Amino acid sequence: DSGVTQTPKHLITATGQRVTLRCSPRSGDLSVYWYQQSLDQGLQFLIQYYNGEERAKGNILERFSAQQFPDLHSELNLSSLELGDSALYFCASSVGGQGSSTFFGPGTRLTVL
Amino acid sequence: DAKTTQPPSMDCAEGRAANLPCNHSTISGNEYVYWYRQIHSQGPQYIIHGLKNNETNEMASLIITEDRKSSTLILPHATLRDTAVYYCIVRARGDSGYALNFGKGTSLLVTP
Numbered sequence: 708d709s710g711v712t713q714t715p716k717h718l719i720t721a722t723g724q725r726v727t728l729r730c731s732p733r734s735g736d737l738s739v740y741w742y743q744q745s746l747d748q749g750l751q752f753l754i755q756y757y758n759g760e761e762r763a764k765g766n767i768l769e770r771f772s773a774q775q776f777p778d779l780h781s782e783l784n785l786s787s788l789e790l791g792d793s794a795l796y797f798c799a800s801s802v803g804g805q806g807s808s809t810f811f812g813p814g815t816r817l818t819v820l
Numbered sequence: 821d822a823k824t825t826q827p828p829s830m831d832c833a834e835g836r837a838a839n840l841p842c843n844h845s846t847i848s849g850n851e852y853v854y855w856y857r858q859i860h861s862q863g864p865q866y867i868i869h870g871l872k873n874n875e876t877n878e879m880a881s882l883i884i885t886e887d888r889k890s891s892t893l894i895l896p897h898a899t900l901r902d903t904a905v906y907y908c909i910v911r912a913r914g915d916s917g918y919a920l921n922f923g924k925g926t927s928l929l930v931t932p
Binding site for chain 2: 795809814
């Protein structure tokens with residue numbers, strides 16, 4: 708158990724819909740990262756938040772957005788869903804300081820039908 | 821981050837040592853070598869990291885060459901549960917707050 712929790716574990720929805728994925732970082736970790744892993748694809752970094760502020764953006768689509776709340780949990784919002792958005796979405800957290808390692812949650816499996 | 825090169829796949833017999841190589845010839849002096857692994861569809865798991873000295877923890881050992889251009893992750897007694905994709909990532913210590921760039925990694929298959 709990494710200490711990072713994600714809900715829901717599985718999500719099935721239809722094209723055009725909007726969903727929200729939730730992540731709670733490890734206690735004390737200020738940085739939250741979101742990654743996407745499509746079938747047979749590598750882990751793609753989407754976005755990072757540090758203590759409530761957006762810190763870095765990766766390959767995140769404009770239809771996707773995220774935020775980090777004062778209690779440090781984070782949500783990833785995916786809208787106008789397409790079939791190609793079906794993937795595993797991982798959240799990770801780290802202290803954000805020097806020498807820290809990054810711990811990943813178990814992921815949310817999103818299926819868009 | 822410096823670029824890393826890993827073999828796409830490796831096999832190892834259960835109970836034997838698994839030695840996973842990584843080439844990072846463009847590594848800078850302030851960059852660490854990190855290893856993560858991902859067991860099928862699970863979240864990646866941190867294994868170990870090092871700068872220039874060899875490192876060992878309960879999971880594995882990390883051997884970094886003297887010129888730091890390559891490293892080897894050693895799983896001393898591989899089990900079937902070690903079957904996973906192993907990622908070698910080079911990153912500056914001060915960048916630990918930034919995202920990890922995962923490449924293709926090495927798919928390790930441990931066989932009975």
